[in-house]
Amino acid sequence: MELAENALEAASAPWIGARDLAILLLLYGAGLRVAEALSLTARVLPLGATLRVTGKRNKARIVPVVPAVKEAIEAYVAQCPYPLSGDARLFVGARGGPLNPDLVRRSVAAARRRLGLPETLTPHALRHSFATHLLARGADLRAIQELLGHASLSSTQIYTAVDAARLLDVYRHAHPRA
Template sequence: MAFETTHSKEVGKWRTMWLDELGSLRRLSEQTLIAYDHDLEQLFQFLVGHFGEPVQTKHLRDMTPTDWRAFLAHKRSNGAKNRSIARSLSALKSFYKFLAKEGWATPDSLNAIRAPKKDQSLPKALTAIDAKRLIEDGDILDEEPWIAARDIAVMALCYGGGLRIAEALSLTPSDIEGKDGLRITGKGGKVRMVPMIKAIHDAIEDYCSKCPYSPGPKDALFRGARGGPLRARLVQLKMQKLRAAFGLPASATPHALRHSFATHLLGAGGDLRAIQELLGHASLSTTQIYTKVDSAYLMEAYLKAHPRS
């Protein structure tokens, strides 16, 4: 991609080096790198209008708290919510830490800006009936049997194991520990073990028996139609088709299956810390949001069923 219209070649060099470091040393996912790069490009686009010329190193070095507030106000006027602004600040602080390490700028003015509180939006889980229906009847579409089996196995991993879609698609044959466990590499390269229930094992076995490709021990288990690694977008498109077929809401996504996993475990009396480990959350506070989801489901059921509600 060309960025000459928004910044100088020197700034572009720092941009590329920063992203390379995030990918190689911190091992951030491709999706996170794309999001961080987008946040940085938004800053550059704003500064082109703010300073009236492509961004130079001096502009980055001379930024003041007033400049930062103007940028955030610009984002908010374009519809950015607290969560988006907080992530943007996190990305930009990371970029400035890199610049400081290279001796080109300091993050002092940016550190003076406090991130807004994130909007408290509860994860949207599916009902247990709908989640099971997606997996058990996910082969209703007119497609090749091995592709249907592949997508069912991926959805089974998201719902039956609580995996992120990226974690499911990065699974390799060597990550399968017999019939009982899965070795999952999550965010930041953190490895965790996830039990493999019979439904997951059977779905993977069915896919492997039908798949026309034979990935190596360290290759991605799930393959696309032409034999390359399966892309998340194809799974998302499959979910869109199944939503239409089953009359499910737009919130029924691959990630919603992970939310459903945690919500249904908690509702059945699962231990919060055990669920934290299964999900690969670094902080218990991240997992605690599911206690609110479970309470919300109970209240919804009460209001629908109680004769005096």
């Protein structure tokens, strides 16, 4: 993920780059919202195969933690100069306090500009990419709904339109009679 690597390289300190990389991979790898990722506490450590996340309307859900995400978070924790235990936030700012969500958005925007990527690439777009890629690989819409923490299936169905448009494009380019 070029965006995450660029954010890592541009950080003011190695541990901050590791933190930003871990957050970006968590947004894409687990489909979290920025607020959900930043609300995680050190109680999630040590990481297992899943993570309990509290989303909108205090709704809890379980999401899988893929190896790349787990490794990135462990690398950040190993480098973080602040104690991470108990109810302390997992992701902290440069002075050890809670990390501001705007800092994550600004970090992504700066990396996006450096890479010449479109303005539509936002932290929330990583969550959308998570869902779209799962759907494209055959994941069940209900499973995606659960992973994203959507209360209604209609909120999740927007991804079928994206996937249908992609399939139609593939059809038009590949079918001899299209």
